[in-house]
Amino acid sequence: MSVLFNPVTAPLIQGALRIQSRLRNITRRDGASGLGNNALSARGRSEKAGEVFIVGAGPGDAELLTVKAYRLLQTADIVLFDWLVDQSVLDCIPRHIEKVFVGKRCGKHSVPQQEICQRLVALGQAGKRVVRLKGGDPAVFARTCEETAALTEANIPFAIVPGITAASGASAYTGIPLTDRSVAQSVRLMTAQFQNPEKEADWASIARSAERETTVIYMGFKRLALLCQRLKENGVDANMPVAVIENACCNQQQVIAATISDIVQHVAQANMTGPALVVIGHVVNARQSVSLELLNQSYEKLAI
Incomplete structure (x- = not known):
């Protein structure tokens, strides 16, 4: 009897035969050791x-x-x-x-x-x-x-x-870029919550880079007024753009954009409660018109 070689199915058949052979060897080994499947499972659970x-x-x-x-x-x-x-x-x-x-x-x-x-x-x-x-x-x-x-x-x-991370997600879902060749060549991620509650960020360093860098502050919502105050005290222009993004990438996402001189008032009027990210820098004015409707489309709507 002759058997035709099929280049498509041959590798699949060979693979199945190898698996079958390995299973047969495992069964023989377990039988020789006197351990049934139930005993193996019990031992595996106890020693896992x-x-x-x-x-x-x-x-x-x-x-x-x-x-x-x-x-x-x-x-x-x-x-x-x-x-x-x-x-x-x-x-x-x-x-x-x-x-x-x-x-x-x-x-x-x-x-x-x-x-x-x-x-x-x-x-x-x-x-x-x-x-x-x-x-x-x-x-x-x-x-x-x-x-x-x-x-x-x-x-x-x-x-x-x-x-x-929240900064990347918020950027995508709000259209606010983290970097932009014309206004920000770097991005700084920082937290407003320190192990020592009395400790603060290096505001002088942030202020020196503010014109060409984006600063994203995690857990900074409760300290928003202090953040803006410290930036102005260290020489940052009062018209520096800032955005507060509440519940980024969620259905309740809310974005307030203003400047460091008036963002606190705008946030208070919006009754924000957090959690929120604070984005400081000229990238806020380079915001892209992202369609949240496209992002929120369900699989059912896309199904053919």
Whole structure:
């Protein structure tokens, strides 16, 4: 009997035969050792090492999650999430997976960072597959190093999965560029919340670069008046453009653009409550007309 060689199906058949052979070998080995499938499963569960994935949830919109982040959310035993993780992201987590809030926010009930670290270690030692879900990107103002230090000390394996940081997301969803060849050749990311509450930023340095640099301030909403005051005291033009972006990349996104001399009044009139990013620089006047309708189109509308 002759067999015709098909260049398309031949590799598939060969691959299937290799898999079949490996499965046969595994079955023989398990049988020889006297361990059935049930015994193997029981032993695996009892000896399973815990693992922690520190995952960036992005700036809001669940469709901005990375594919890897989404996959890990589907396979976790438990998810510990922050204040800034949007509900649309939490809705991506299957119902059977335990979700625990461990957020921190100024003026609100907060879970101390030391307690979060202790929980991660305890869950890892219990053999759990843990997703530590952080708003934005874990590498940007997320206190990730404190958590990885605790995991390292406890000898618990971990991995970090990046997310879109709030500055990038807000830029895309508002049309305010972070850099522009004509007005800003660099961007500075900074936080207004310091370990020492009395500490402040290097305003002199920010002021010197203000004409050619964009400054994005995370967690600066409550200190907006102080930020503007310090910039003017250090010589920044009172007409310097500034934008406050509340709930970036979410359905409740709101943008107020003004100058450092009057932004506080405009924000007060808009009844903003945060969380919000503060963007300072001439890029605010280079804002592009982004269509939020296009960004918010559902898959159902696009389906053929």
